[in-house]
Amino acid sequence: MSAASDPAQKKLEEDIKLLKNIRSRGLVPLITAEESPDLPHLSDVQGDVIYGFPKSFERFLFFRIADPKGFKAGLSNPRFNPTSSEDVKKNLLKIAKARADANLAGEDVKRVPLLQYQIAFSKTGLLVLGLQDDTGDERFDKYCMRDNRVFLGDQQNWDRLFDKPDYNETDGSAHDIKNPRALHGAFVIAGDTDKDCDEVTDLLKAIFGSSMEIPEQGAVDGHVRPDKHRHDEHFGYRDGISQPAIRGLDHPLPGQIQVDPGVIIMGYKGDPVLSKRPEWTKGGAIMVFRKLQQYVVAWDSYMVTNGQNYQNVPGGKAGVNPDLPPGEAAELLGARLVGRWKSGAPIALKETSLKDDLVLGGDPKRNNNFDYSVRDVPGVSAQAPSDYYCPFTAHSRKTAPRNLDPYVARQFLESGSIIRAGIAYGPEARAERDKGEDSEIEKWRRGLLFNCYASHLNSGFIRQTTGYGNNDFFPITALTPNNHGQDPIIGGPPPKGSSAEERGASLDQPTSSFIDGRQVDLNLRVPGETLRTYRVTGHVEVRPVTQAKVDFPFFVTSRGGEYFFVPSIPTLKSWGGPQ
Template sequence: MSAANAPTQSQLEKDIELIKLIRSRGLVPLITAEERPDVPRLSDVQGDVIYGFPKASLNHALNIEWFFFFRIADSGSFKAGLSNPDFKPTSSEDVKNNLLKIGKARQEAKLSGEEVKRVKLQQYQIAFSKTGLLVLGIQDGIADARFDQRCMRDDRVFLGDQGKWDDLFDKPGYNEKDGSAHDVNNPRALHGVFVIAGDDDKECADITEKLKGIFKSSIEIPENGIVQGHVRPERHLEHFGFRDGISQPAIRNLEYPLPGQNQVDPGVIVTGYKGDPVGSKRPDWAKNGAMLVFRKLEQSVVAWDNYMLDHGQDYKDVPGGKAGVNPELSQEDGAKLLAARLVGRWPSGAPIALKETSLKDDPKMGEDPKRNNNFDYSVYDVPGVSAQTPSDYYCPFTAHVRKTAPRNLDPYVARQYLESGSIIRAGITYGPEVTQKERDDKKDSEEEKFKRGLLFVCYASHLDSGFVRQTTGYGNNDFFPITGLVPNNHGQDPIIGGPPAKGSSGEERDANLDAKPAKPFANGDQLDIKLKVPGDTLNRYQVTGHVEIQPLTQAVIDFPFFVTSRGGEYFFVPSIPTLKTWGTAN
């Protein structure tokens, strides 16, 4: 935004009024008179990274999102596609302007008393895997050690993924030890992805055909390479029935922070700014980019609902104990309470961390962006519970939102460390609604066409600081959050923790070493153990995984898991100027 294009005071005031009409979303653009040098230029950053392509949270906005995965067949022709004048990735500036259009449509509807007119939007961006960058001829690393060496398939066990991956992501030739990102000859490696958002399937299909026309034979589309997501009929809600996308961080000087919302420096999300842990080591072309993590997470919705109904009245660990629940809850209400305690919020989005919502939902609070994030887990009103140390009196330490978006672990974890681990989530649901037959059978269908879940997408400047920390350091870590000088085993995140493989017995089987290992085991060590079973003279069993040292005094926690990863990949989202430079270099 040059000085000549700077908005007038009158336009600023109008835009601020329009922005107020979209305050229900977690990522709200800050309206300013001029650009700041210490934050990313919005026109340089691709569109889904900062504000997210608008989807269900705005009503009458985008309902469909496709992920178009590809391999580069001809790097020269592909670069020609990048320089094609018809190739115009959506920028964050475009998204900001689109949000203002949506705000204006709401304003006009409010004045006229008519329904909000749909704002027609077509948006897309492009991202590359490390293998894709190498095929494209980009040899420089981006100073992200994991991305520069590894594909997500190399980290499958490390991330806690126990289920079978989809063939699209389950490439052969992976290397858990050294990484396989540099294997440019692997025919199954993914090189990139277009993220496409439209009003309906036809619009996404039109954009897809446009991109195919631009890049022609320079790209190959793998089998099942277009993964489709859509907003559920119950808008805002993921398949377990909970309002999604509330606990987003606000980027300083780019977004309006809501009360209680975590604020982060720009470099936590966008490369090359304050908060980027390796900003000074990156090549110039990596500035104004971001890491994109894609994961396909299948949800066992019927199993979830059945478990809640079967165990919903066993609420001995709720505030005040079972005696504090008076009158006793019905089976259905007990199921809702149990589910809320596993998630950390009620279906409406209201947090359970407050006294007034610890046992019952408050839909008005859940829908109010000025209230639904205004808490930090401190407990001030219970005798014998200190507000100066972490407490699970109202909200369990293992609750999903408390595990993945931790707040206030004073004095044991610095707030700056928690801030640096933030990510922006931009996923969308996929698959059909639960069928009546599944309800009657009391189990989720095994047919592929009935699978459902979340197409998880997140953005941050650094894989290990953001996504990996939240997954392995927080969610899969029995001892997180840190709540004292002595480690306490709280258990894994019940939503994304590393579960046993779906369909496996889950039975715990003991194995003993014949000899003491030459080097003692340490937490996080990768092991390949070969087992011989007495009486079995035909087979040897190989067990691969990572070491988690569990003290003999540690409590055993028996809890089923309802989310299964079906695979994914790490990508880098380059800036729009970088894309143009690569195209010109052809």
Template sequence: MVELGDHEFSRKVFAPFHRRAIIPLITANEDVPTDTSGNLPNLHNVQGDVFQFPKKVEAFIFFRINDVSDFKKALSSFVPTTAAEVVEHLKAICKEKLGNNQKLPIIFQQIAFTRAGLNLLGLTEKTGDGRFDVFCMRDNKTMLGDRMQWDKVFDKPGFDPIHGTANVDRGALHGVVVIAACDPEKVQEGVKAASELFSETIDIREVIEGKTRPGEMDGHEHFGYMDGISQPAMRGLICPCPGQTEVDVGVLITGYEGDPVRENRPTWGKDGTFMVFKKLEQDVPGFNEYKLKNGPRWREFVPPVLVEPSQTLTDEESSELFGARLFGRFQSGAPLPLCPVFDDPELAKDKNRNNNFDYSITGIPEPTDKFCPFTAHMRKVNPRNLGPYLDKKFIESSSILRTGIPFGDELPAQTPRGLLFVCYQSNLDSGFVRQTVGFANNVYFPPTSLVPQRHRQDSIISGPDEPYSVFLKLSNGEGPTIAIEGQATTQPSTTNAPGVPPQFFITSRGGEYFFVPSVSTLNVISGNT
């Protein structure tokens, strides 16, 4: 186990990664953390993206298996990057002072399978995750709030939102190979090598590639906001920064403290994680126009105590403030609770300050949206200080690790662009589904009193509120009965910015649920035991 003084040591070793959301916790002699008590996973047995592959480019190879026997033989030669190797590579980058990752000649790779894929490979025992074992993501499309047409690769035929089709092979994806590197040539090399390794044993349905944005926009998604700041830190494995949420290892990696179905995992299910992939298309011109149009309304939503009566904001300042009210942070990453009116890029760069906040305000005992709207994206999906309405442990259990990457070209190119969203958790319902359905799309979240208060959905990743269907029959007991059928809406309890009505600029193009097995389980599948 690590020693008490190792947190500061880790921060110094990984100082070049000032933007990196999670920093591995290593001992003073630079060892990868080990634990013989069984409370922590062996990082050599965990596939590595749960520790965030260092990358500038990433490719996702979605496939179906054609020949099971030959696929298993090919899998025996596939060498996934482990979490331990990710730590070692990060240390190597820092020692060579290559904090921008650009010169690291390493290809990172991992493989994951759908429920149908595991069945085909002979792992038919339930994983213990009730959603993964029953539903593919296409079954959950409506539940997740996706209303637009999905890309063909994810639009599984014969979907069933009631009974699920995760175990129905027709039209299902079987798996995905993830290739990441610090330059496009290395990724293409990795894609070619994986394609040649599995060759005729698989049918590649699509290869989707993402890349970080150029120059100063590195680390920012296409709307311009710094991404991946508020990541959870696994206790005993990740060095937490001030204010960063710490979670039990089992919240992200199966089979450990914090895994809600730890006792129901099959032997081969330990040291794995569930991966969610979603392709999210972003309307950047529309979003920018929305900010410019609504920025001048800033006095409607900035508390008077924060500005002088004679205070003025430039068009750029008011536009960026309006955008910050949508996200909860300015584009730099500076959080509204600490910077409620003006951006502070220096604070945003400081990992000891940029996450060290909650949403409370001195003198206001109850939850308040004065500085940051309840509907702001970061406040919806990463809630803080909700006691007594939500237990801290429940909030921790809802954490996911996000490792997505932008896709598409920069403006003014007239091609689709957006985010290849990827997240990891030990249980889909506790993580991704809860954050999407229970938090982001839930107009009553976060809870702010003993009586449910209606706020609206997440300002960024959700869509227009669903109207409530009503059917009333009216009669005075004497004349004919009058039937009224239609839609009913309720007025939100708050009118904080942004917009009445709000507009939305992200369209889901589909995705899938995958299980990322341990290295030892891959060896069992392939016969390398």
């Protein structure tokens, strides 16, 4: 039989063509003839981890285990069948075919029923089930997220669901199985309608019954925004573009960062603690959930009022700072803080450095195809990191850094990648509805249910949050430290009671002028203090006389979250007990 008449080969070619209809996703399955032994088996990995559940509605159903024996019986119940990554791949092909059929017939796309779910456990939950072995992830095995609240830069009040008592910032509290408010796990439920989520919720409650308890407000719901904003987060920017492609599992788009499978999935090449992993962790991943509230009305108002300040955001070079009318200035200020225009077009490209391009922003073959290099600009080296077009502090540049050669190895940047699978929550922010209302009132709260996956907490989520976003000196752009500032979207504001302003001081005995980049060792005396002097060691950064310091307020605050382990499906089944 020829290859052309081989049914399997024909099906393979048809599937490859179909996936062109979902290229707008950040994660597109790679269709191959056979699986590689060096790659995770898609049927073993739970469904949201690799490709992300296709969804319009999503529910995070948090639980506590009341009866470990009964809960294990639920895991082995024939009706408990968590969605696998292979199932998600098939669902994506169904969606792609529905779109292809609709385009051919000139009709609206028919709904594809989606009943998808997976399960994840906190370290405390694993211990309650009697699973004493560590996962090999030192942070997950020791800490709950509440222990790390200050470390992560969270300064506002958390929701009661996540704000457990008796946390321990130093030694961790993950082993405290008697804590009455500790979360033991979460179901991630996704579908095309809210009724899909309700149906799966009812199924899970029937399977696990009284062996689990759902705490008050333990069902946290999200949904995509309506109509043309379906792919946007609440500030209005297209979400989910800068995803990493897993080598051998994802079809990489032009410019997309590629990572080894072990960066995301435990037990494979790229797993930073591969030698420490017990066998049962293979095919698993760490899931981080974080409820991020967005102050949308305040964001929009600030952009309009302070739009002309775009000239003071790095990227603030004479050649790219023309005078703009207020509306365009507001859009550019927001784009420089985010790193992309609302369409998704990156400001790192010359052609989109000052103006949005809706076509480019919606083109998956172009909206990721850049590396922040600046070429053909006199006086700007194409071989060194530059903020000529895009600020070093821009959110997308902080959290998905690229091309920091020669100061940061590309392998290091790849190893810090995470797969994001979040979804918006809360009502739309319409000024006429919110006017006169307190945005802190629960019914007006809105934001992002942040959800991400990686094999290792410290290498992925923690590095992106504290090492990148909250780190004033990242990205590293020279041999001497440069203070760029925090990520203006997710950066951690100063702790309560501290000053966000730089402290003034006078030199005790100035001996010479300062040279940019020179290491110094100084004795300082603070004005108004007569009894103390201070020794300060560091590097000099000479500020241009014309550079104005702009203080951007923070418009996103964390309301809490938790760390979870997403076991492989074979591991889940091995934990099951008798019915």
